[in-house]
Amino acid sequence: MKERPTMHRREFLRNFSRKIPTVLTLATIPIHKLAAAVEGEYKASDHAYAMGVDIHKCIGCGKCADACKTENKVPREPHFFRTWVERYVVPDEGPARVDSPNGGINGFPEQGEQNDVLRQFFVPKLCNHCQNAPCVQVCPVGATFTSEDGVVLVDDTYCVGCRYCIQACPYGARYLHPTKHVADKCTFCYHRITDGLLPACVEVCPNQARVFGELGQRSSPLRRLLRFNDIIVLKPGLNTEPKVFYAGADGEVR
Amino acid sequence: MFDIIASAAANLPGITGYIYPNEYELQWGLLIIIYPYLTGLVAGAFILASLERVFNVSVLKPVYRLSLLTALSFMIIAPLPLLAHLGHPERALEMFLTPHTASAMAMFGFVYAWYLMVVLLLEIWFDYRQDFVRWSREKTGLVKYVYLALTLGATDISDKALAFDEKIGRVITIIGIPSAFLLHGYVGFIFGSIKANPWWSSVLIPIVFLFSAIVSGIALVIVIYMVSTMFRLKRLDMRCLNKLAELLLYAMIVDFSLELLDFIHRLYESEESIHILSEMISSRLFVSLIISQIFLGTVIPMVSISIARFGKFPAEMRRLSYFIAALLVQVGIFSTRWNVVIGGQLFSKSLRGLTVYKLDLFGLEGLLMGVGLLLLPFLILWGMTKLLPPWPDVEEAAEARPALT
Numbered sequence: 001m002k003e004r005p006t007m008h009r010r011e012f013l014r015n016f017s018r019k020i021p022t023v024l025t026l027a028t029i030p031i032h033k034l035a036a037a038v039e040g041e042y043k044a045s046d047h048a049y050a051m052g053v054d055i056h057k058c059i060g061c062g063k064c065a066d067a068c069k070t071e072n073k074v075p076r077e078p079h080f081f082r083t084w085v086e087r088y089v090v091p092d093e094g095p096a097r098v099d100s101p102n103g104g105i106n107g108f109p110e111q112g113e114q115n116d117v118l119r120q121f122f123v124p125k126l127c128n129h130c131q132n133a134p135c136v137q138v139c140p141v142g143a144t145f146t147s148e149d150g151v152v153l154v155d156d157t158y159c160v161g162c163r164y165c166i167q168a169c170p171y172g173a174r175y176l177h178p179t180k181h182v183a184d185k186c187t188f189c190y191h192r193i194t195d196g197l198l199p200a201c202v203e204v205c206p207n208q209a210r211v212f213g214e215l216g217q218r219s220s221p222l223r224r225l226l227r228f229n230d231i232i233v234l235k236p237g238l239n240t241e242p243k244v245f246y247a248g249a250d251g252e253v254r
Numbered sequence: 255m256f257d258i259i260a261s262a263a264a265n266l267p268g269i270t271g272y273i274y275p276n277e278y279e280l281q282w283g284l285l286i287i288i289y290p291y292l293t294g295l296v297a298g299a300f301i302l303a304s305l306e307r308v309f310n311v312s313v314l315k316p317v318y319r320l321s322l323l324t325a326l327s328f329m330i331i332a333p334l335p336l337l338a339h340l341g342h343p344e345r346a347l348e349m350f351l352t353p354h355t356a357s358a359m360a361m362f363g364f365v366y367a368w369y370l371m372v373v374l375l376l377e378i379w380f381d382y383r384q385d386f387v388r389w390s391r392e393k394t395g396l397v398k399y400v401y402l403a404l405t406l407g408a409t410d411i412s413d414k415a416l417a418f419d420e421k422i423g424r425v426i427t428i429i430g431i432p433s434a435f436l437l438h439g440y441v442g443f444i445f446g447s448i449k450a451n452p453w454w455s456s457v458l459i460p461i462v463f464l465f466s467a468i469v470s471g472i473a474l475v476i477v478i479y480m481v482s483t484m485f486r487l488k489r490l491d492m493r494c495l496n497k498l499a500e501l502l503l504y505a506m507i508v509d510f511s512l513e514l515l516d517f518i519h520r521l522y523e524s525e526e527s528i529h530i531l532s533e534m535i536s537s538r539l540f541v542s543l544i545i546s547q548i549f550l551g552t553v554i555p556m557v558s559i560s561i562a563r564f565g566k567f568p569a570e571m572r573r574l575s576y577f578i579a580a581l582l583v584q585v586g587i588f589s590t591r592w593n594v595v596i597g598g599q600l601f602s603k604s605l606r607g608l609t610v611y612k613l614d615l616f617g618l619e620g621l622l623m624g625v626g627l628l629l630l631p632f633l634i635l636w637g638m639t640k641l642l643p644p645w646p647d648v649e650e651a652a653e654a655r656p657a658l659t
Contacts, residue, residue, distance in 0.1 A: 079278035086272075098272040098606055125274075134450060140360035141348045160348060161341015163281040164359050170450035172274025172603050176281065181341030238449055254604050 042194050044148035048215040049188055051202070052225040053124050055248035057209035060085055060122035062104035064201035064210060069105070071189060071200035078102045080175045082186040083126035083201050088252055091116045096252045123253050124210060126201070127152060127173040127186035128234060128242030135165035135174065135183075144183065150215070150243060151190055156182045170235050188212070215243070271530075271607025280599045280611050283619040285335035288627050290441045291470070291591040292332040294463065295631075297438035298471015299325040300374065300430060302501070307427040316494045319644030320482070321475050322378050327635035329370055335627055338618055358444050369437045373430040379404075380423040382642055384411045400641070438467040445594060452527035452605075453534075453598040458516045465509035466590050472502040473555075473583035478635070480577050488647065492569055499576045502583070503559045510552050530605045538600045538608055543593045551586010555579035 068083045069076060085104030089097040089111065101108065104122070129152045135144050136152060143159035146152050154165075159182035166174040166183060177184040189199035193212070197203070202212040213222030229247035235254065236242075246253065269278075303321035306314040337343050350367075353360035387409050390401035408415075442463030445454040476498050483490050520528065535543055555578075561567075562575035596611045614620040639645075 079275055081275045084275050095606070098604065100272070100275055103275050134448075137356050138359065138448075139354055140357040140363075141345070141352055142354035142357075158345070158348070159342065160345045162339075162359065163341075164357070164444075166276075166281050167598075168448050168450055170603055172276045175276040175279070176341060254606070 044194075047149035049150050049193060050129070050213070050215040050222060050243040050245065051126070051188070051199075052211040052213075052222050052231075052245045052247060053249075054209050054211065054225060054229070055121050055123060055246060057207045058085070058122040058124055059207055059209075060087055060104060060108050061206065062102075062107055063204045063206065064124055065103040066105045067200040067204040068186070068189075071192075072187070074184070075178055077178070080178065080184075082173075082184070083124060086123045086125060086253075087120065088123060089114075089120045090118045090252055092118050121249075123246070123249060124201070125171065125173070126244060127169075128171055128240065128244045129186075129188065131241035131243060132239060134168040134170065134238075134240060135185075138164045138168040140164065147190070149194075151188050151193075152185070153187055153190060154183050154185060156180055156184070159183050170238050170240065268610035269607060271602070272604055273602035273607040273609050274604055277599075277602050277609060280596070280609070282339070282595055282599065283611065284613060284621070284624040285339040285619055285627075287588075287591045287595045288624055289332060289335045290438075290463065290595070291588055292328050292335070292627075292631065293441050294438055294467035294470045294587065294591070295474050296325045296329045296332060296369075296471070297434040297464070297467040298469065298473075299328070299475055300434045300471070301468050302472050302475055302498075304427050304431045304434070305501070307424060308431065311497065313491075313493045313497045316491045316646045317475050317479050317498065319381065319642075319646075320479060320639075321471075322374070322381065323638050323642060323644050324475060324478055324631075324635055325471075326374050326378060327638060328631040329374060330634060331627060331631045333366065334630075338623075358440075358447055362440055362444060365433075365436055365440050369433050373426060373433045377423060377426045377430060378642075379406075380419045380426065383408060383419055384416055385642075387411045435464055439464045445598065448598075450603060451598050452525065453531060453601070454594070456516060456520075458512060458519075459594075462509065462512045462516060465505060465512055466587055468505045469502065469509050469583060470587040472498060472505060473580040473587070476502065476576060476580040477584070480573065480580075482639070486645065488645075490573065492572075495573065495576060496563060499559050499563050499572075499579070502580070503556060503563065506552065506556050506559075506583070510556070527601075527605055530601045530608070534597065534601050534608055538610070539593055539597050542589045543597070547586050547589035547593055550582055551589055552583075555582045555586070 062085050065081060065084050068074060068081075072082055074080055074082050081103045083103075084100050086098055086100045087104070087108050091097070093116070099108070108122075129146075129150060131150075133144075133146060133152050136146055139145075139159075140162060141158060141160055143155045144152065144165050145155070156177075161176065161181045161183070163176055163183065166176065169185075174183050174185045176182070189197070189201075192199060198212050199210075202210045211221050211225045213220035215222065217223065225247055226245060231245045231247055232249050232253070233242040233245060299321045302314070303318050303325065305311045306318040337346055340346055349360050349363045353363065355361070383405065386401050386405040388411070390398055390405060390409070393401060439460040442460035445451075445463075446456055446459030448454045476495070479495070479498070480490065520531070558575050558579045562572045562579075567575070599609075600611065601608050616622060
């Protein structure tokens with residue numbers, strides 16, 4: 001039987017103490033930076049981002065809309081949103097009642113006793129990062145563009161503030177920034193995703209109703225959501241080819 | 255229109271149903287209403303001038319030059335409201351320097367530039383060249399040199415040279431007609447190509463814009479011709495005025511038919527948006543669309559011109575009738591622009607709610623600024639008629655004198 005090499009306690013401690021600085025240094029670097037260091041520099045063309053929203057999981061807490069405002073310094077006034085949550089109350093008869101007080105950030109007011117409600121649900125909304133984006137088409141100077149990784153962005157140093165893109169967006173996903181005077185919208189938290197992080201809204205969702213990921217990777221949670229659910233996109237008749245996919249949403253959602 | 259102003263004054267929220275949170279702020283206001291209104295007047299006035307030139311409608315000679323100068327005065331001011339409404343006006347030139355070729359708006363800059371530089375300015379220059387030469391010889395003082403500069407050094411007014419001017423002027427007008435059609439048709443396309451907006455998205459919009467432009471242009475020239483003649487203490491050429499009124503009536507019939515067709519088509523197709531649009535017309539747009547645009551701005555002028563033109567009335571009565579009709583047409587066409595621009599933003603793209611437009615009195619998008627922008631072209635026109643008198647009696651007087659060669 002082969003004898004195991006022995007290490008005396010003193011020798012162990014000495015070796016360990018020598019490695020402490022290295023361990024401490026590594027511990028201060030965020031894990032995603034380490035991952036990035038391993039994977040190499042970010043290459044946009046290697047990615048194709050999209051988002052899935054599972055309507056059945058959304059509880060309408062509005063944390064996503066709140067986190068988005070904080071993360072992206074979106075004006076706190078109630079009429080500027082990169083993402084918001086809508087509540088749909090579908091009665092037995094007649095059109096659905098929809099509301100989104102302050103984008104759902106403070107939750108939704110109780111509705112009291114209602115006997116005519118057939119079903120109700122919450123729908124988080126955001127820029128659909130359309131493959132065939134009307135906003136990109138109409139921008140007169142090309143300040144709105146689609147990045148190589150499939151995200152629709154606005155160059156705020158170039159936007160002239162004509163607001164044509166806001167008119168062209170079928171989803172109401174854009175607004176004119178009140179102090180920058182340029183068009184503003186959801187970027188999928190581009191500064192985070194290119195760093196290997198999740199968008200803020202996805203990160204804070206307590207129920208994982210929002211799933212962000214790579215459209216091209218078969219193993220991604222997004223692909224799993226798309227595979228196991230009935231999926232719709234918003235206003236498909238307009239041929240914008242949205243890249244925000246809704247699982248469990250019905251025809252009432254516009 | 256006025257109910258919206260009233261509700262704004264009362265500071266009522268006025269929102270019914272559900273609108274997307276980002277839709278609380280209307281993106282395009284008074285400035286963007288004024289812009290298609292002004293370009294429409296330009297295109298209309300130019301097309302009127304072209305009738306005289308290309309189709310030899312010689313009774314319109316008294317208003318030929320006046321129409322051209324009117325077109326130019328309004329053309330100079332037309333981009334101002336666009337510029338003023340930009341979030342970053344200092345970046346406006348980027349539309350010309352680094353245009354995004356897929357954008358209807360970016361390409362419009364070139365259509366505008368083409369029209370202003372190649373069509374309007376050239377046509378006016380060729381038409382006035384012999385007068386520039388004559389005036390540069392007759393006048394004294396600084397004005398003499400202004401006219402001399404305006405000749406751009408081309409001082410030959412031999413018969414051969416004048417024949418050349420005439421020929422080129424005609425060619426430019428022939429190019430100018432489709433250009434004028436393009437100019438205002440294109441403005442319509444900027445709205446009509448927005449598929450996200452069911453109120454705008456219509457293939458008919460460019461054509462409706464074009465005919466409403468012709469209507470507004472003719473009506474404007476009628477007003478300017480009548481008022482300027484009155485101030486100059488001259489007699490109105492009734493044949494010319496009758497012809498103008500006739501043309502206005504025909505253009506209005508085409509324009510109204512097209513708008514009716516659009517309306518009936520929408521009603522009959524009854525798409526998803528029909529409920530919210532019907533609600534908008536019967537509530538928010540009732541005053542500006544039904545009363546102001548259709549009743550005051552279309553039906554009354556059409557009836558009054560028809561009666562005055564084809565009935566047996568004294569000339570005085572006719573003139574009054576034409577004048578009031580032409581003024582009402584302006585109200586109607588302004589309402590048309592209002593209804594397109596504001597109407598397209600009063601309903602939510604969720605098709606579930608309506609919002610309101612609040613018109614301020616002061617500020618960049620305010621009523622006073624709007625009134626100023628609408629008056630500015632008249633000021634420019636006044637100045638221009640001083641420098642380049644468009645009056646036929648001045649021309650005739652000049653022709654009566656022995657030619658200075």
